[in-house]
Amino acid sequence: MSKPHPTPEHLARYLTQIRERVGQIVVGQDEVVERMLIALLTSGHILLEGMPGLAKTLLVNTMSKALHLNFSRVQFTIDLLPSDILGTEMLDEKTGGFRTHKGPIFTNLLLTDEINRAAPKVQGALLEAMQERKVTLGSKTYSLPTPFLVIATQNPIEQSGTFELPEAQLDRFMLCHRLQYPTVEEEEEILRRNLKLGVSKKDGGAVARTEFDLVSEESIGTPEDLVKAMEAVHDIHVSEVFLKHVVDLVERTRKHPDLELGCSPRAGISILKASRARALIHGRDYAIPEDLFALADDVILHRIRLSYEALAEGKTPQGVLREILEASIS
Amino acid sequence: MRPLLLFLALIATGFALESPLGLPTTLNDVYIPGKKVEPIPRKDFSSSIVVRILDIKPAADGFRYNFSLYGLDPGTHSLKDYLQYIHDKSPVTQLTQNLTITTVKPLDTLPAPEKITHNSPPKLGGYRLLIITLGVLWFLILLAILFYKKKNTEVREIPKKEPTLKERLIPLVLAAAKNDLDDQERATLERLILGHWKEQLPEKSLAELRQHPESSPLLLQLENWLHSPNPSINQLQISTLLAPYGK
Structure with a gap:
């Protein structure tokens, strides 16, 4: 006997729990979380435009943990090569053959920081993989994991030394969300939470705790729930x-x-x-x-x-x- | 004796003095009987020589004159033609002295000023005609553009009476009551209802309008009627809700 089809209300509750979990760590970015969920549920990709320090990495990290998904982060720089993202074939001295080394793109949630700082060929390689959801390394073609969501960021102010994404490539991002600074109340809440972080003791030493230390490893629901939510979107x-x-x-x-x-x-x-x-x-x-x-x-x-x-x-x-x-x- | 001296003086003064064209020369001790003479004032540029009296000395029955002369026209000119008596402006007759104005080159090769002729305006044509024609055309086109623009502005200024939101809404509401709307008209009806509430509560966003006590009853039911796969509102109920907008 198959499980009963979840109702929209049930799925909405599941998705609300994810938003609440992220909200426990990240203050005042509920709209971004909603947009990221939209992109995830529709297999789209999202571009976030905003200043540094708006908790983008923390947001994606928290969300990946809540959804029990893998997460990678790549900082785009001018000297980045396509193989640094996609992976490459390496010579294995033990076997004398080539060994495939998969790049960070082989993940569920990929955060590409400052996408406009990389050369156009790197941007092109990433955007192509985003669309085709496949990567060819050597003679083999590998499918990317599912779900696969690219969350790219770019700084709207500093434009020197950047390669602006052309309209054709921007069009491949389903959503482009402009991050706003938190409100005064939200800012106060961020500071209050930060005051309570304390110190983490480890191996006889100690280090100041960050918000990343608060991210719970426990996931909400199962990957099947996410799949059902994705199916429900089509209904x-x-x-x-x-x-x-x-x-x-x-x-x-x-x-x-x-x-x-x-x-x-x-x-x-x-x-x-x-x-x-x-x-x-x-x-x-x-x-x-x-x-x-x-x-x-x-x-x-x-x-x-x-x-x-x-x-x-x-x-x-x-x-x-x-x-x-x-x-x-x- | 005295008549002889007078005769000799007259002969002596009868010799023709030569002078190059345009260069001054002097003629001294020229005896002219009678009262004092003066050069005839020049009234135009027709005078062939220019005469100036440098000095006058009294003599028996007349005066001796020192002249400065320079010729303007080649040829032999009689000095008496250029002198007159001061007292009655009568011409001098008792003087035979001539002045010959000489030239180095033959007379017919001398440069002469161009005669002033009254030319009629040149006939229009060629480049000038082209420029004038183009200028006139440019002016006419400019006028045409100005008038055309003015006319268009006037046309635009006439307010084109577009139907108001309510005027567009009423027929759709009436048609909705009869369940006589196609999808496009239903979409327009919904947009106009949203527009109506946006006019009423301009500060509210669409999400806020859906929760506002005044607008939400209609908007939520309308959404349900238009978008839900299983609408919980029937035709009669929607007609009742829309009725106030059809008046």
Whole structure:
């Protein structure tokens, strides 16, 4: 007798527990956690734009532990090579043959810090692997583990010595979330928690504890629960009316006079997928316009490009998208 | 004796003095009987020689004059033609002295100033005509553009009366009551209802509108009706909820 199919409410509770677990360690990044879950449930990838020190690594680490997933982190630098991420074939002196050394990409959650600091060939290799979910080393092709989620970060301020990701590659990220600084209350809470960390004694010595020491090794649910949640996303109902909303929004970005580049069909697909996952996270079995409006920034902003005239007038992609969204309901 | 001296003086003064063209020369002790003479004032540029009196000395029945002369036209010129008596401005007749203005080159090879002629304006044509034509065309096109823009602005200024949100909403609500909406119209109806509440509560986000006591009853039911695979609201209930928006 097979297990009963979990209801959206049951899955929403499971996903809420994950958010709460992350929230116990990371303060004030609930929206990012929601976006990461959306990316994970829809097999998309997420790009985080924000200043250093916003607990991105801690966030991904906590989430991987909560979900019982493997986690790797790669700091992108100018001298990084594709083989440093993907892996390579090495000569084994004992056997005289080649031995495959898999790179850090063979994991469930891959945090690529400052993706725009690596050379375009490294970015290209990563983005190709992200899309194909396969890596070829030597003559063999290896599938990447499932689930596989790339969480890339980039600093929006320091642009010297970086290689800006072109629109075609940005389009491969399902979501691009702009991290904000915590509110005053959240900042106070971060400091209060930090005061309580104390010292960790080990091997006769001691070291100051960090937030990473608080991350629980105990996972919430099982990998099967995550698989069921991913399956449940596909069961979320998308009405014809919701499809019309999505098409209308995508069309408006293509026709807006301030935009040189509007949304691609991939953007429309991403909105649909992300809206379904968000509906599940919020315990609904159907997508609603609120999902569309809540995700519009993260799905659309990195896919549109302002015209020179709009830039000269001092307009911003955020402002233009606000205009589009307001025009769609007026 | 006295008539003889007068005769000799007249003969002596009858010799033609030669002077190069344009260079001054002096003529001294020229006896002219009668009262004092003066050069005839020049009123135009037709005078062939320029005469100046440098000195006047009294003589019997007349005066002796020292002249400074320079010629402007080659040829022989009689000095008396350029003198007159001061007292009655009458011409001097008793003087035979001539001045010959000589030239090194033959007369017909001398440079002469161009005669001033009154030319009529040159006939329009060629490059000038082209420039003027292009200038006129440019001006006409400029005027046309200015007028066209002004006309367009005037056209734009006429307010094109677009239906208000409510005007667009009413027919959709009425059609919804009759269950006579296609998917596109349903989507428009939902967007207009959201727009209506956004107008009423502009500070609220969409998520907040879904929880607001005024807007949430309709918005949640509308969502359920339009998006749920198993709507818990029927046609009659939605018509009742939408009824206030159809007025």
